[in-house]
Amino acid sequence: MAKSTARQPLSIGIDIGGTGTKFGIVDRDGNVLFSDEISTKGHAEVGTFIDELYNALSPLLENAGGVGRMKGIGVGAPNGNFYTGTVEYAPNLPWKGVIPLAKLIESKFKLPVALTNDANAAAIGEMMYGAAKGMKDFIMITLGTGVGSGIVANGKLIYGHDGFAGELGHTIIMPDGRLHKGTGKKGSLESYASATGVTFTAIEMLENSQEPSLLREVPKENLDSKAVYEAAIKGDKLALSIFEFTGKILGLALANAIMFSSPEAIVLFGGLTKAGDLILKPTREHMEANLIQVFQNKVKILVSHLKASDAAILGASALVWDMK
Amino acid sequence: MAKSTARQPLSIGIDIGGTGTKFGIVDRDGNVLFSDEISTKGHAEVGTFIDELYNALSPLLENAGGVGRMKGIGVGAPNGNFYTGTVEYAPNLPWKGVIPLAKLIESKFKLPVALTNDANAAAIGEMMYGAAKGMKDFIMITLGTGVGSGIVANGKLIYGHDGFAGELGHTIIMPDGRLHKGTGKKGSLESYASATGVTFTAIEMLENSQEPSLLREVPKENLDSKAVYEAAIKGDKLALSIFEFTGKILGLALANAIMFSSPEAIVLFGGLTKAGDLILKPTREHMEANLIQVFQNKVKILVSHLKASDAAILGASALVWDMK
Numbered sequence: 001m002a003k004s005t006a007r008q009p010l011s012i013g014i015d016i017g018g019t020g021t022k023f024g025i026v027d028r029d030g031n032v033l034f035s036d037e038i039s040t041k042g043h044a045e046v047g048t049f050i051d052e053l054y055n056a057l058s059p060l061l062e063n064a065g066g067v068g069r070m071k072g073i074g075v076g077a078p079n080g081n082f083y084t085g086t087v088e089y090a091p092n093l094p095w096k097g098v099i100p101l102a103k104l105i106e107s108k109f110k111l112p113v114a115l116t117n118d119a120n121a122a123a124i125g126e127m128m129y130g131a132a133k134g135m136k137d138f139i140m141i142t143l144g145t146g147v148g149s150g151i152v153a154n155g156k157l158i159y160g161h162d163g164f165a166g167e168l169g170h171t172i173i174m175p176d177g178r179l180h181k182g183t184g185k186k187g188s189l190e191s192y193a194s195a196t197g198v199t200f201t202a203i204e205m206l207e208n209s210q211e212p213s214l215l216r217e218v219p220k221e222n223l224d225s226k227a228v229y230e231a232a233i234k235g236d237k238l239a240l241s242i243f244e245f246t247g248k249i250l251g252l253a254l255a256n257a258i259m260f261s262s263p264e265a266i267v268l269f270g271g272l273t274k275a276g277d278l279i280l281k282p283t284r285e286h287m288e289a290n291l292i293q294v295f296q297n298k299v300k301i302l303v304s305h306l307k308a309s310d311a312a313i314l315g316a317s318a319l320v321w322d323m324k
Numbered sequence: 325m326a327k328s329t330a331r332q333p334l335s336i337g338i339d340i341g342g343t344g345t346k347f348g349i350v351d352r353d354g355n356v357l358f359s360d361e362i363s364t365k366g367h368a369e370v371g372t373f374i375d376e377l378y379n380a381l382s383p384l385l386e387n388a389g390g391v392g393r394m395k396g397i398g399v400g401a402p403n404g405n406f407y408t409g410t411v412e413y414a415p416n417l418p419w420k421g422v423i424p425l426a427k428l429i430e431s432k433f434k435l436p437v438a439l440t441n442d443a444n445a446a447a448i449g450e451m452m453y454g455a456a457k458g459m460k461d462f463i464m465i466t467l468g469t470g471v472g473s474g475i476v477a478n479g480k481l482i483y484g485h486d487g488f489a490g491e492l493g494h495t496i497i498m499p500d501g502r503l504h505k506g507t508g509k510k511g512s513l514e515s516y517a518s519a520t521g522v523t524f525t526a527i528e529m530l531e532n533s534q535e536p537s538l539l540r541e542v543p544k545e546n547l548d549s550k551a552v553y554e555a556a557i558k559g560d561k562l563a564l565s566i567f568e569f570t571g572k573i574l575g576l577a578l579a580n581a582i583m584f585s586s587p588e589a590i591v592l593f594g595g596l597t598k599a600g601d602l603i604l605k606p607t608r609e610h611m612e613a614n615l616i617q618v619f620q621n622k623v624k625i626l627v628s629h630l631k632a633s634d635a636a637i638l639g640a641s642a643l644v645w646d647m648k
Contacts, residue, residue: 079618089617137485151585153482153489160477160586161461162622170616171580175498183616256495260584261475262484292494292507293413294403298486 009071010064012057012111013317015118016040016077018092018145021049023057024310025064026317030129032310034060046095046104054108072112073105074319076121076312078146083163085115091182092146114319117166118142118312120157122269122304123150125315131267131302138263141168141254142312143272147190147197153261169194173253192249195271198225201242213238229275243275247282254283255290258299269304269311333395334388336381336435337641339442340364340401342416342469345373347381348634349388350641354453356634358384370419370428378432396436397429398643400445400636402470407487409439415494415506416470438643441490442466442636444481446593446628447474449639455591455626462587465492465578466636467596471514471521477585493518497577516573519595522549525566537562553599567602574603575610582615582623593628593635 010033014023017040024035038056043049061067079090085102087093102113116124123140126132132140136155142148147169151158158165169190170183177187178200191197202223206215214231215223215238231239254266272279284301291299304311334357338347341364348359362380367373385391403414409426411417426437440448447464450456456464460479466472471493475482482489493514494507501511502524515521526547530539538555539547539562555563578590596603608625615623628635 091616135485137482137489149584153477153484154480156478158477158585161459161588162586164618165461165477165584165586167583167586167616167619170583172576172614173499175576185614185616252496252499256580257584259491259494260473260489260581261482262486262489262491264485290496290509292415292491292509294488295491 010069011071011317011320012073013121013313013315013320014053014073014075014105015121015312015316016075016080016093017118018078021053022313023053023060024313024317025060025070026314028321030314032307032313034063035313036060041094044094046099046101049095050104050108053105057109067109067111070111072114072320072323073109074121074316075102075105075113075115076118076316077101077115078118078148079164079167080115080117080120081163082114082116082120082159085113087115088164091180112323114323116157116159116319117148117150117164119148120150120159120166121315121319122148122312123152123157123267123315124318125306125311125313126267126269126304127152128318129314130306130311131304132265135264137261138265138267139168139257139261140267140269143193143195143268143270145195147194149257151261152263168253168257171253171256173249173256189249189253193246193253193272195225198228198242198246198272199223201245202228202239205238205242205245209238211238215239225272225275229278232275232278240278243278244282246272247279248286250279251283251286251288252290254287254301255295258287258291258295262295263299265300265302267302267304273303334393335395335641335644336397337445337637337639337644338377338397338399338429339445339636339640340399340404340417341442342402345377346637347377347384348637348641349384349394350638352645354638356631356637358387359637360384365418368418370423370425374428374432377429381433391433391435394435396438396644396647397433398445398640399426399429399437399439400442400640401425401439402442402472403488403491404439404441404444405487406438406440406444406483409437411439412488415504436647438647440483440640440643441472441474441488443472444474444483444490445639445643446472446636447476447481447591447639448642449630449635449637450591450593450628451476452642453638454630454635455628456589459588461585462589462591463492463581463585464591464593467517467519467592467594469519471518473581475585476587492577492581495577495580497573497580513573513577517570517577517596519549522552522566522570522596523547525569526552526563529562529566529569533562535562539563549596549599553602556599556602564602567599568606570596571603571606572610575607575612576614578607578611578625579614579619582611582619586619587623589624589626591626591628597627
């Protein structure tokens, strides 16, 4: 198989998240041939980040037949701008202000670079290879360290007039609600329905109730969405109510998004979806409860079935095939 | 002028609102040649509504050169569906369930009919002839008896997978907030930022405070958004705080919409915009306050400058020019 595709051009997909950065080398059929991961968080300076990225990608490039076989690099990054190739004021990245990321990567790798919002990249991946294949109207929502979104309408990704559309995670769901330290805003979706948000909810609920819970035995530094999940599958009531609360907020946000662009489906992706029905059931219930009649019982909630890290890498790499 | 356009085909635009229905005969350049209005509210049955519409339009059609000169009829209606020509479960219309409105009008007038959401129609009108001329990404919001919206992205109206996109008025802005009697949902934008919503806010504020106000002298049956406006321009503090509160909710909703689709502008239209800066100033302030940095200070709030009733009639009529 390696032989028959030897002359096919390949593309590099890079998915920059708040915690880690995943990257892979992808063929036109959506096979991730090689992939790896480095830390994002660990780099206070974007320069050292790009150096490590280069060093980590180099052996993969050699394995894949050398840099000459690469058509280009596609990048998904929080607050990434398709039009300008910059990452601007990303609350979840260590680099502040306006970062000319596409340019920096282009100089280092000597390859053309296309960049967009990480969730937009994931949406393209789902549309080309995943759960949204063939759909013309859907919303992709990534539930990771933060909450990202990519909106597809009329078969096209919505970039907005300035390239920044799709920041559903920052929409305000609970006015005067929980403070988001990265943005300074109160009550945004991301401050509740991200992995970080779930941890905060756990801390709040443990503090505000006397209810016994397995979570009370978890050391504070280990109290995260994974710990909540593990307690919940053991039937821990407080852990279950953490997911119920998270689903209530997420369901409301989904209902609002549906009444806006009326998608055929919402595709969820990211760490929190691993909780399965623990989070999906309350999400679906509260979504339906907040929809006016005309939208009820017709929008699918789908969970990405692409391999954990692949959707975003695939989506980012897909940007390359559209390059002129 | 009438002579030179004598052979030009014309179109009929009909804008059905919760209270009244406006209609006009329009040429390709967007001139509303003849127009009139009937009551919507007064017709419990859609059949008698269509009869009155026919009777009211007939003299206009004669003035315009007869029905033979009409290329077709475009209709904007709440919960109107572009794909099916139906109006479905419209909370603000007297006719419940699924109404095959396009078909009913077609049978009566013997002309082809295209139908969409009233706010979508207004958006098309603004894009072709109004404040959004030349824009590829904008959101139209109609602030009338209810709150409607039309979303344009990548130069195209978003209908969604089922034709119902753009129901921003029903998105929940204040969870567990004010009950919307038409939908049974709590805290929707429409329950605050419509003419009806402003009246409710006035009643609530008068009941919950002892503050002297000109509005206390207004008979309850005359207490509406117009009365609030008239008190506010006289400097009445309570009336001003009603607009401030309305602008707070509307501004939050606009911020959320912006973070979703990142439009170049939001075009406002309808009765409430007549209050000018009384409502626009707090709206703008709260919009900016809720936006994350990347969206701040770049989205224009525009007020439709089309003649009061024209935007929706023009937009509805514009559907006709796209007919095959």
